[in-house]
Amino acid sequence: MIEARAVSKRYGGRTAVDGATFTVVPGAVTGFLGPNGAGKSTTIRMIMGLDAPTSGSVTVNGKAYAGHAAPLREVGALLEAKAVHPGRSAYHHLLALALTTGIPRRRVEEVLDLVGLTGVAHQRAGGFSLGMGQRLGMAAALLGDPATLILDEPVNGLDPQGIRWIRTLLRRLAAEGRTVFVSSHLMSEMALTADHLVVIGRGRVIAETSVRDFISRA
Numbered sequence: 154m155i156e157a158r159a160v161s162k163r164y165g166g167r168t169a170v171d172g173a174t175f176t177v178v179p180g181a182v183t184g185f186l187g188p189n190g191a192g193k194s195t196t197i198r199m200i201m202g203l204d205a206p207t208s209g210s211v212t213v214n215g216k217a218y219a220g221h222a223a224p225l226r227e228v229g230a231l232l233e234a235k236a237v238h239p240g241r242s243a244y245h246h247l248l249a250l251a252l253t254t255g256i257p258r259r260r261v262e263e264v265l266d267l268v269g270l271t272g273v274a275h276q277r278a279g280g281f282s283l284g285m286g287q288r289l290g291m292a293a294a295l296l297g298d299p300a301t302l303i304l305d306e307p308v309n310g311l312d313p314q315g316i317r318w319i320r321t322l323l324r325r326l327a328a329e330g331r332t333v334f335v336s337s338h339l340m341s342e343m344a345l346t347a348d349h350l351v352v353i354g355r356g357r358v359i360a361e362t363s364v365r366d367f368i369s370r371a
């Protein structure tokens with residue numbers, strides 16, 4: 154469960170997130186919907202502990218990370234196009250991450266299989282398509298078998314097949330009882346992927362609702 158309570162983030166004179174309060178429950182996919190610049194990435198960085206709130210609090214299963222990155226075993230994240238060393242293979246990349254975070258190496262093969270990259274695990278990641286890169290990012294997010302998954306605009310630029318793959322995987326991870334929080338600026342995508350919605354605009358939470366209620370009110 155993710156709980157944001159009156160959380161704000163200011164950069165100099167600019168307010169990126171303005172008193173946001175919302176809850177993300179386990180066992181469902183919750184969409185984080187808002188236009189570009191609304192404050193989604195900033196909020197996600199605070200949930201993960203990559204940034205500290207200026208005021209208010211954000212917790213994940215009761216723990217506030219506030220500026221200390223959440224461990225990979227607690228929170229897995231797929232952030233926008235994180236650069237992977239192009240000369241390294243998917244296997245090498247995941248193994249390095251497992252070794253630095255104390256995750257057993259057998260987990261590398263498990264996540265490669267889970268995202269369908271086993272056959273290309275030893276090829277250079279530099280030759281991967283965008284969709285394969287997203288699969289590798291998803292494998293990294295799942296490496297620690299975390300109860301909480303956060304994805305920032307994961308379908309941007311993907312082809313329809315890649316979008317369907319992400320959507321199906323997120324639904325399965327939620328059905329396993331995990332907390333899944335996924336941002337998007339596309340209502341059409343959220344209508345197909347999410348159960349609940351947190352809607353944000355100009356740093357403020359405008360609505361917290363089920364997708365069904367949001368659509369019937371629109």
Ligand code: ADP
Pocket residue numbers: 164167168169170187188189190191192193194195196
């Ligand atoms: P979204 O992810 O919804 O597109 P962001 O969280 O990236 O929105 O940005 C929200 C607002 O905060 C924007 O106006 C953006 O320019 C500003 N912002 C984000 N990060 C920084 C930063 N490091 N320094 C200054 N302003 C920032």
Ligand code: ADP
Pocket residue numbers: 222223224225228229230231249250253254290293294295
């Ligand atoms: P770098 O920042 O040099 O790319 P790593 O990829 O090894 O380094 O990651 C550094 C730390 O960031 C890891 O120890 C891990 O805790 C965290 N981390 C990496 N990938 C993820 C992810 N997908 N989700 C959450 N945390 C991650």
